[in-house]
């Protein structure tokens with residue numbers, strides 16, 4: 562890693578950064594609800610994973626020049642987008658994201674992997690902002706998760722966590738969190754933070770009266786592979802060297818076009834589609 566950014570090397574996270582485009586405060590949230598309403602019309606299910614393959618708006622955010630520039634300063638010039646996800650927490654819903662590191666779930670061969678968490682709404686202490694444990698990325702994998710193989714469990718549609726948890730499996734880091742205090746990364750809509758694949762992170766209940774929604778994009782260096790998927794994986798090439806292990810996911814030229822729907826369906830079978838299968842595929 563290059564780590565040439567705001568103490569990322571020491572902390573395992575950096576924030577706040579601004580998207581290159583100035584959006585009206587409500588615009589990003591509107592785009593999210595508009596996207597989900599189109600999902601109902603075109604697909605008849607909610608989408609939380611890889612929405613940027615269906616929507617030119619979220620594609621544009623994933624390729625925002627300020628995001629890419631910050632990512633390149635950390636993981637270098639050879640970059641793919643491996644996955645992305647919405648993390649919505651409506652007011653009064655009681656949803657949480659239990660504390661975890663990403664790599665036990667993602668099973669990637671390199672640590673040259675970061676997430677940009679883009680705030681689509683205000684995200685603060687009250688609304689259950691993303692919180693991170695400073696320096697925890699230096700501890701390696703702290704604990705195993707409660708399923709043997711996250712990818713296999715995902716394919717079977719297993720979920721071991723409570724209904725309120727946006728994650729499907731637990732790393733049981735409650736004791737770790739008691740002695741290693743998380744820092745709350747408060748963001749305004751249109752701002753973003755970046756965290757390392759091994760940074761312990763999670764978030765609490767949204768106690769505000771407004772939704773708290775994040776769009777997290779996963780960037781990997783080109784030499785990254787999946788540990789289990791030997792046949793290959795798919796990802797979007799961003800810049801620099803390519804990796805023959807990844808087949809190219811196609812960026813949408815029109816939102817919800819037939820081509821983008823087929824491309825998204827195909828990408829959902831790849832290793833970068835993971836998580837709570839029920840949440841992703843539930844018919845509405």
Ligand SMILES: O=C(O)CCC(=O)C(=O)O
Pocket residue numbers: 648658663676678689690691692762763764775777
């Ligand atoms: O949105 C959150 O609260 C958690 C996000 C998260 O776990 C991630 O981006 O990896």
